[in-house]
Amino acid sequence: MxxxxxxxxxxxxxxxxxxxxxxxxxxxxxxxxxxxxxxxxxxxxxxxxxxxxxxxxxxxxxxxxxxxxxxxxxxxxxxxxxNVEYTSLRSAARLGIWRSQAEIKALGESSSTIRQFLPAIPSGLIQTPEYARAVLTPEVEGRPARDVDRAVQARLDSQGALNDESRRFHFLLTEQAVRVKPAAESVMVDQVRHMIAVSRRPNVELSILPGRALIGAAPLNVFVVYDDRLVTTEIFAGKVVLRDYRDIAYHLNLFEHFRERAASGEGAREILESIADEFMRVRD
Missing domain, CATH: 1.10.260.40 (lambda repressor-like DNA-binding domains)
Structure with a gap:
């Protein structure tokens, strides 16, 4: 990878x-x-x-x-x-961002439990097509070009993993990650309501860490834990993969720390409904 x-x-x-x-x-x-x-x-x-x-x-x-x-x-x-691997964003773009999406799909399909900590943006597994297109379209100078259509389709294809109810998915988002606006209000309303729908799947736990929550660790970056096998972390310049069991244990502990302070189930859906209503008022 x-x-x-x-x-x-x-x-x-x-x-x-x-x-x-x-x-x-x-x-x-x-x-x-x-x-x-x-x-x-x-x-x-x-x-x-x-x-x-x-x-x-x-x-x-x-x-x-x-x-x-x-x-x-x-x-x-x-x-x-x-056991530490790094892929730069530029290298991934050169090979094709869709390849990274395919690798993520393969990782997901080989894992029984996936935990995603999302302090900046919702996971590709829970994005609408319009939202995915907005976040995959490069607008910042210096960011490498990409085949957006192919990347979006690969991201949507990866969402089929959610249909396998033998696997568990834990999405833990900060409230800020839901509020960040990479697209128009109409797209944001659809995106937030889509997350509400996904949260009702029997194999999905979607949690929201409120902005007012008292936390004992900084939510620095996106990370995903695949079972207890490996961790992927994202930075602006690329992606790092960690396989040392100590790094995996540390990220599992971090995930639980934030999860214990987050709202899940109806509590998470209430927060999401409130945010969707805010976007609706701005749109109107």
């Missing part, structure tokens, strides 16, 4: 190092697999670079190989670095 040369080199370095450590310990792939309770095929894929091991995977391998403490820290540092 993410940024090319540096990420690939880090993964190769990690794979090569793990393979060298196994050979230095005089173990076959089968024996290492037995010691780590992993499959031999997984060990092979890790050592060939076809699979990126998690920090937990590498910790198990190091324990099985009895790697010295100093080398452990160096290898863990390399693993954590390899």
């Amino acid at each position: 993410l940024e090319p040369e540096t990420d690939q080199q880090q993964r190769k370095n990690l794979a090569d190092t793990l393979k060298q450590l196994r050979k230095a310990a005089g173990l076959s792939g089968e024996r290492l697999a037995a010691r780590t309770a992993m499959s031999q095929s997984k060990i092979s894929r890790i050592e060939s670079g076809r699979v990126l091991p998690t920090v937990a995977d590498v910790e198990r391998i190091m324990k099985a190989l009895d790697v010295p403490p100093g080398a452990r820290e160096e290898l863990l540092s390399l693993t954590r670095s390899a």
Whole structure:
């Protein structure tokens, strides 16, 4: 999904190092697999670079190989670095924003629980076509051009994931994210009412963090947690993917902190209805 040369080199370095450590310990792939309770095929894929091991995977391998403490820290540092990926907005636009939408769709389809923290803008999974077009159309100087029609369609296609009631979706928006106006009032009214409708789906929890809520952490950026496998975070310049279990645990804790202070169910819908009414009055 993410940024090319540096990420690939880090993964190769990690794979090569793990393979060298196994050979230095005089173990076959089968024996290492037995010691780590992993499959031999997984060990092979890790050592060939076809699979990126998690920090937990590498910790198990190091324990099985009895790697010295100093080398452990160096290898863990390399693993954590390899488990952080970055894609610049410019790189994504060059490849096609629709590709990013397709990757997001694939991530969603392979996850049973998706938690989205949205301090700036509603998720693409809960956007109307007109709203999606407004936010995907570049107007700021320096922002790369994109195939808007294709990006909008890909975003709408990804919304089909909501129809799978075996999966859970948690959308946690700040009140400010709902009020930000990238489109005309008529589009905003439709967008807010669409979120109200989505909130009634049996597999969706939509929460609103009111502007008056007392919080103990800054709502700095959008992030999405896919099960307990990985976190994606968004910044102006691009997207970062985190796979270290400590980063995942931290973002899950952040999500719960904000969720405990947010309104859900009818409380969230009351806030949304009030905001829709405000946009209606301005439109009229």
